[in-house]
Amino acid sequence: MILRHSSLEGLLSTLSTGARVYVPAKADGVTKFVLYSSSVRPDFSITNTTMPPKDLLFPQTQHMYRYGTDAEGVPYVEPVHDADDVIVFGMRPCDVRSIECMDDVFLTKGFVDVSYQAKRERLLMVAMACTAPAPTCFCNSMGLCPTAAPLADILLRPAGATDASGDTAYLVEAQSEKGQAALAQWESYKATDTSDADFEPVSAAVSCSLKVSMVGVKDKLEAMFDHPIWEQLSKKCITCGTCTFVCPTCHCFDISQENRLSEGTRFRCWDSCMFTAYTEMAGGHNPRASKSARVRQRFMHKLCFFEQRYGKTLCVGCGRCVEKCPVALDITCLIDQIGAADVAY
Amino acid sequence: MSLSTAEALTDALREEARRLLAEGTVAVVVGWEAGRFPNQTTPAFISDPEQAQRLVYGDYCVNTLAKYALGEKAAGKVAVCVRGCDSRGINRMIADNQLLRDEVYLLGLPCSGMKDPATGSLLMKCRTCTEHDAVTYDVLLGPATAAGHDGASADSSAGDSEHVSDEQRFTAVLGIEEMAPEKRRALFDAAFNKCIRCYACRKSCPCCTCRECFVDQLRAGWQGKQNNLAENRFYNITRVFHIGDRCIECGECERACPMGLPLMALNRKMVKDLKSLFNADDAGMTEENSAALGRYDLGDLEEFM
């Protein structure tokens, strides 16, 4: 179906009657996926929101269960269910791929994370193909295509040039049964004066200008655990957690609790391998006490360990860390350096 | 600064770095080198004299370098490139007993304000900077900028009009002070709400040198782990109070913050109050601890005792 940009607002308000709809927008100066309402201006020209959509499935703070003793002194444990029907509208292909990585972690290999699963099952992903990758985007090099998002339930591709009225058109395709079913609600917003055949959607020709070669990177890294590159590279890192918090695939968390009198809550929060306390043991021992060990871990996990376990890199090339690292410690430069390293593999 | 000035300073810097390393005066030189993107630079750590030609200096050296001296000093004497902000950071750490003056060799550089590589406009932190050139150094690699002490008359090539005068740096604070309490609260709540507690602000700060930050004292549990308005408020307010009278106004925290929190408004509120209540000096101008709150003096008034 063809959808005109001018019908999006109507569509979004219809969709928000049955689900929580999140759209890319700027809120208090930060671009992120914002809950749609009539006062929110979605901005589909944002190539990558500063904050990825991962918090919709894996919130920075997620309450898991409450516990305590009731008036009779009987202990109880009460799970917290907070999953709603959620539609993320306008996800970029890299962000869709990041959900694939999170699915691997939270749903496969015999481990099912119920908090994640509950949200994941109620998520509908509406992707928007990219026409103008940002200078920091390098998804092509990570095996993605800026105009395809296979895991998305529905894919919108800006189609051809804007029409005579100056209105952009999107070619809309369902890519899953869930997406197909969801499209019923979209019918009344589709352009009726034209057909799919009249439009040429953006093609695979859209490509990132930033390119790196991943050839041999994983295999080389397997032999580079003790390579001097980590010590050198980590000197400038200030071990803030910025890169991991803005990353759509970083999924490490820490479980904690807060108690008040006779009741308490267990919750999990994003944690970061860049923080000293991340690997600190109860007895005080820290197997990753040095900065270089922590920097190594982050990149090894992204470019080697995840590939070993799940067959894909844990970097989708969104470029957020490249843009936000305060010291310009750039993963693409590291990939180049690994490529250039004289290491047999 | 003009291209020829930048080139001349880069040459002088490389030559001095090479000499210091070759003669064994220092173990490492901390400066900047080119990054991947146009105009981008990134901190560089040079310990081989042959690598000194990687160093660059110009309008886009956005990182303040002082704090790196702490991590590098174990290897020997550290040469650090310093402008006003970096040199005040060094003084700060010396005054805070984190560093000895002997442990660093300071390569003084003139500065007319740094620009954002993406937009080409003067960085916020540089617009409100009061001390462009190094306030302390072992060698000065170029003539002082015309700016001298008064930021408003900086090197004309740096976009004069973007710099503000010493007093104008408090304009944002004055504006906030004048707000009705509810409005002020809404302003800060909106800011604290978007904080992701990545802690880039503390990590980039030359005053944040506690071996163990209150945030990481998990057993004491000062700072709860949840990300919510209450915890974020607690973090941000504690950070600024804990820095207290030591902030050198380098603005590196605000630059590093990925969420764009108005951290300098908080810091400058402290600076402004310290000035009006204690007639405090600007921090980090000397190696002495001249802090209004952090130093005890027999002559201090004790009216409240």
Ligand code: SF4
């Ligand atoms: S954002 Fe940069 S400085 Fe901060 S931890 Fe990541 S790599 Fe290090």
Ligand code: SF4
């Ligand atoms: S590592 Fe960086 S570029 Fe890769 S997915 Fe994470 S934020 Fe994006």
Ligand code: SF4
């Ligand atoms: S750098 Fe910004 S987002 Fe990060 S903890 Fe500090 S104020 Fe919060």
Ligand code: SF4
């Ligand atoms: S609080 Fe911010 S401006 Fe003040 S010294 Fe620290 S980093 Fe610099």
